[in-house]
Amino acid sequence: MGAIRVALVNDYEVVVRGLAAMMRSYAQVLQVVELDMGEGAAEPVDITLYDTFAATQGDREEVRRLAADPRSGKVVVYSWNLDPALASAALANGAAGYLSKGLPAGELAAALQGLHRGESEARVVLTGSSKAGAGDWPGREEGLTQREAEVLALITQGLGNAAIAERTGLSPNSVKTFIRSCYRRIGVTTRSNAILWGIEHGFRPDRGRIRPAGGEAAR
Incomplete structure (x- = not known):
């Protein structure tokens, strides 16, 4: 079985590049094929990871649109907002999973693999042991959290x-x-x-x- 093809979606290039860097150690199982800013996947992928940094949450039109596009594969919302009601709304909106941005890279990779396999326990993960600050974001070098x-x-x-x-x-x-x-x-x-x-x-x-x-x- 080949690597899971993943598209990363957020409106900020630095955010998707940071996510790609986090996942680089897991390239044998997760192949990041697209970094998309303001776009959906251009070609079919297995998973679209939607980062909510400065974006709408999983209960809004953007996730519904991504989930309706067959090229997106399984849409997974990646968020700091850990409200269970919001996670449920995202799933009702068509998302296949809802993952905390507090997950360390290894746990994120494992959760994405579980979602790809259809494991129900991987659908919603609202905890994480890593410190806030994984990945990258605009203003990080200037000291902004x-x-x-x-x-x-x-x-x-x-x-x-x-x-x-x-x-x-x-x-x-x-x-x-x-x-x-x-x-x-x-x-x-x-x-x-x-x-x-x-x-x-x-x-x-x-x-x-x-x-x-x-x-x-x-x-």
């Missing part, structure tokens, strides 16, 4: 606090806390300056498709 970066990405996209809370599953007070800590880290005091900083530091969503085994597609 993944959650701070996600909030800043949504600010850069033009979302208000209420919309950010809805998108991320954070409480309104948590959103405000992340905004304050984010502003301190990047040295700004206003939303307009935060947006400008975000634009200058790669917080605008990307579009395009990268094929690791065959070179990069034009974007």
Whole structure:
């Protein structure tokens, strides 16, 4: 049996590249064939891993659209939002699995293999032993945590606090806390300056498709 063909989907190139790097040690069983920003799989794959960083959650149209596309194979939502009700909504929306971003790379690889085999216990994994911060994200080199970066990405996209809370599953007070800590880290005091900083530091969503085994597609 050959390696499981995997497409990684998120609107930020640095995020999907970080995921691909996490999975590199498991290339014999998981072959990452596409990194997709704002796109679905271009050719049939076995699993599409949908990273929710600065994206809609599994109960929204994006996952429904991916799940309806036969090229996507099994769609797996990869999220920090560990609300069991949201995981259930994602499965009802067509996702084959819902995995915590707290999973270490080895446990993520094992869960994806289990989902490919159709194991029911692999469908929802809402725990993880690794420290927050696996993979990569815009602003990491500037000291932003993944959650701070996600909030800043949504600010850069033009979302208000209420919309950010809805998108991320954070409480309104948590959103405000992340905004304050984010502003301190990047040295700004206003939303307009935060947006400008975000634009200058790669917080605008990307579009395009990268094929690791065959070179990069034009974007």
